[in-house]
Amino acid sequence: MSLLVYALLAGLFYGLYFALVGIGLNLIFGVMRIINLAHGAFLMLGAYGAFYLYTLLGWNPLWAVPIELVVFFLLALPIYYLLVPRLQRSDDPEMLSFILFFGLSQVIEALAVFAFGNDQHSIPDAVFGTRPLHLLGQVFPLSWVVSAGIGLAGIVAIYLYLYRSRIGRATRAIMTDRDEAVVTGISVNRVSVLAFGVGIASAALAGIFSPFMLGAIEPSMGLHITVMAFVIIVIGSLGNPLGTVLGGLIFGEALMLMQTFLTSWAQLFPYVLLIAILLVKPSGLLGRKVRSA
Amino acid sequence: MLKGWRSTAIVTAITLVTFIVVPKLYDNQFLLFNMMMYMALAQGLNIIYGYTGYLPFGYVGFFGAGAYAGALVIIFLHWMPLIAVLVGGLTAVLFGMVLIPLFRLSGAYFSIASLAASEALYYVVANPHLEKITQGPYGISMPQAYDANAAYWTMLGILALSLVTSGIIRRSRFGLALSAIRENPLSASMSGVNVVQMRSLSWLLSAFIAGLAGATFGWYISVFYPETVFSLTIGVFTIVFILFGGIGTLIGPIIGTLILYGLYNYIGISTPQYFQIAYGLLIVLLVLFLPNGLVSLLKRRGVDVP
Numbered sequence: 001m002s003l004l005v006y007a008l009l010a011g012l013f014y015g016l017y018f019a020l021v022g023i024g025l026n027l028i029f030g031v032m033r034i035i036n037l038a039h040g041a042f043l044m045l046g047a048y049g050a051f052y053l054y055t056l057l058g059w060n061p062l063w064a065v066p067i068e069l070v071v072f073f074l075l076a077l078p079i080y081y082l083l084v085p086r087l088q089r090s091d092d093p094e095m096l097s098f099i100l101f102f103g104l105s106q107v108i109e110a111l112a113v114f115a116f117g118n119d120q121h122s123i124p125d126a127v128f129g130t131r132p133l134h135l136l137g138q139v140f141p142l143s144w145v146v147s148a149g150i151g152l153a154g155i156v157a158i159y160l161y162l163y164r165s166r167i168g169r170a171t172r173a174i175m176t177d178r179d180e181a182v183v184t185g186i187s188v189n190r191v192s193v194l195a196f197g198v199g200i201a202s203a204a205l206a207g208i209f210s211p212f213m214l215g216a217i218e219p220s221m222g223l224h225i226t227v228m229a230f231v232i233i234v235i236g237s238l239g240n241p242l243g244t245v246l247g248g249l250i251f252g253e254a255l256m257l258m259q260t261f262l263t264s265w266a267q268l269f270p271y272v273l274l275i276a277i278l279l280v281k282p283s284g285l286l287g288r289k290v291r292s293a
Numbered sequence: 294m295l296k297g298w299r300s301t302a303i304v305t306a307i308t309l310v311t312f313i314v315v316p317k318l319y320d321n322q323f324l325l326f327n328m329m330m331y332m333a334l335a336q337g338l339n340i341i342y343g344y345t346g347y348l349p350f351g352y353v354g355f356f357g358a359g360a361y362a363g364a365l366v367i368i369f370l371h372w373m374p375l376i377a378v379l380v381g382g383l384t385a386v387l388f389g390m391v392l393i394p395l396f397r398l399s400g401a402y403f404s405i406a407s408l409a410a411s412e413a414l415y416y417v418v419a420n421p422h423l424e425k426i427t428q429g430p431y432g433i434s435m436p437q438a439y440d441a442n443a444a445y446w447t448m449l450g451i452l453a454l455s456l457v458t459s460g461i462i463r464r465s466r467f468g469l470a471l472s473a474i475r476e477n478p479l480s481a482s483m484s485g486v487n488v489v490q491m492r493s494l495s496w497l498l499s500a501f502i503a504g505l506a507g508a509t510f511g512w513y514i515s516v517f518y519p520e521t522v523f524s525l526t527i528g529v530f531t532i533v534f535i536l537f538g539g540i541g542t543l544i545g546p547i548i549g550t551l552i553l554y555g556l557y558n559y560i561g562i563s564t565p566q567y568f569q570i571a572y573g574l575l576i577v578l579l580v581l582f583l584p585n586g587l588v589s590l591l592k593r594r595g596v597d598v599p
Contacts, residue, residue, distance in 0.1 A: 035401050083577070083581070086581050087580070090580075092346075092400075094401055095346075095400050096580050098348070098401060098404060099533075099536060099576060099580055100576065100580040100581070102529065102576065103574065103575070103576025103577040103579075103580070104573065106569050106570070106573030106576070107569075107573035107577070109573075110567075110569035110573065113566050113569075114566060223525065227405070227408060227409070227412070230405050231405075231409065234402065265420065265422075268413055268416035268420070271410070271413040271416070272409075272413050274405070274406065274409045275395075275406055275409055275413070278406050279394050279395075279397070282397050282398050282402065
């Protein structure tokens with residue numbers, strides 16, 4: 001019984017963090033209809049940022065949060081202007097973006113090997129304090145709680161941006177119907193570049209806490225994380241950023257339950273879950289449109 | 294029509310003769326073997342991605358399924374390697390049949406779901422609980438079957454099969470039906486094309502070729518780990534090769550593999566990072582400036598590319 005309580009609570013912490021891992025990917029897909037397969041590579045860069053701020057300057061990863069949000073948002077702007085407008089003029093942006101951003105991820109990964117080497121790194125858990133959290137008779141490392149809290153904060157921030165701001169309304173209009181949004185005079189480029197920047201910055205934000213939640217950091221971690229992020233957002237529905245929260249929670253709970261009760265099959269599980277959900281509901285749990293033929 | 298058959302025959306003949314003659318002049322057989330393997334995989338992927346527009350990012354799943362099925366048949370049943378290769382191909386077809394429902398998904402969902410399926414299969418094969426059957430993470434070792442030359446000629450046969458199949462499909466009613474589906478499934482079905490059947494058929498053919506290639510690869514190296522034959526790199530290389538050459542054509546994937554895999558062996562083995570940057574950038578530039586590959590340069594000049 002207490003094992004079940006532990007798994008459910010751990011799943012909740014992980015779920016909130018997983019939602020943050022996926023939400024940027026989904027925001028970018030929702031607005032631009034492109035798949036940022038380099039999502040995990042940006043997350044990896046964010047993780048290295050936090051690692052070097054900690055080891056070289058001794059800064060707490062929480063200080064990396066504001067710095068990286070700004071840095072990665074600015075980094076995203078030239079990438080957007082170099083790649084996205086041209087891509088969207090092509091025949092099949094969705095499919096080609098898949099390949100294009102895979103190429104970008106390879107470049108980032110190779111540069112990261114040059115810059116950081118191939119060794120695995122981590123940040124000690126104790127950086128947030130050594131006292132664990134006691135909750136309902138269970139004990140959790142504080143780093144999980146902090147990561148979950150940052151995940152929640154990130155989601156709330158994106159909610160406010162989408163639902164409580166003027167440009168957020170324009171963003172949602174583009175997500176619903178791009179052509180009609182253009183007709184009503186919304187500047188698609190301006191909205192898109194903002195969404196792209198927010199998406200990349202959120203990936204870096206998730207990266208800062210990845211040493212505590214996803215294990216050691218290394219240049220090649222990106223692709224695996226991208227696939228995981230994709231599983232999370234597909235469960236919740238592509239193009240629906242808040243659906244990501246549902247996806248993250250389901251993924252987190254399921255993963256923790258598997259790890260607790262059926263350890264050796266746990267790695268297999270996310271993939272099977274993805275296929276199962278897609279086959280039952282081809283557009284994800286919260287999806288509306290269903291494809292014809 | 295006749296012209297189409299002839300060009301397929303010529304391209305196939307030139308490719309095969311090259312791989313028969315070159316081993317006498319150049320002694321790195323493994324490189325040539327891999328080159329043939331990627332050419333066969335490229336045609337296999339071409340049959341599904343080039344002709345129907347569905348991009349299975351987990352194409353390597355069929356390759357791995359074939360490699361393992363072939364190896365298990367050799368180890369446990371002591372069957373001849375040639376029959377084991379066929380079993381590998383058929384196992385991939387079986388795996389493909391299980392995955393047919395994935396075609397209900399659209400573009401990106403399909404790609405990711407196929408990747409997930411391939412990863413799932415990898416984790417099943419590599420699971421320590423199955424050590425008695427698949428050796429789990431410790432991999433396959435079957436020195437008793439090792440015969441590099443025989444495997445080389447088998448791969449040559451598979452390459453021939455893949456080229457002929459791809460060439461025939463391209464110039465047949467079946468190929469026409471596939472491109473109709475790619476352009477617009479709804480209007481294709483209204484014009485009497487059996488969308489589900491045609492798409493499934495090309496999917497299974499594509500799986501069959503990858504399975505054969507995987508089993509032959511396993512036979513050639515005869516010692517391998519789950520991550521060797523389920524490596525995402527194999528699938529991704531194949532995708533990049535056919536994009537570079539030109540999807541939906543017969544010679545595009547051949548040229549793409551020849552140039553890029555050649556380049557990879559020239560600079561990639563010693564300093565993988567340089568190659569990774571180069572091919573990463575190449576992908577980006579190709580998608581932005583040459584989305585239909587090298588052969589589109591010829592097509593633009595009005596040359597009829599086979």
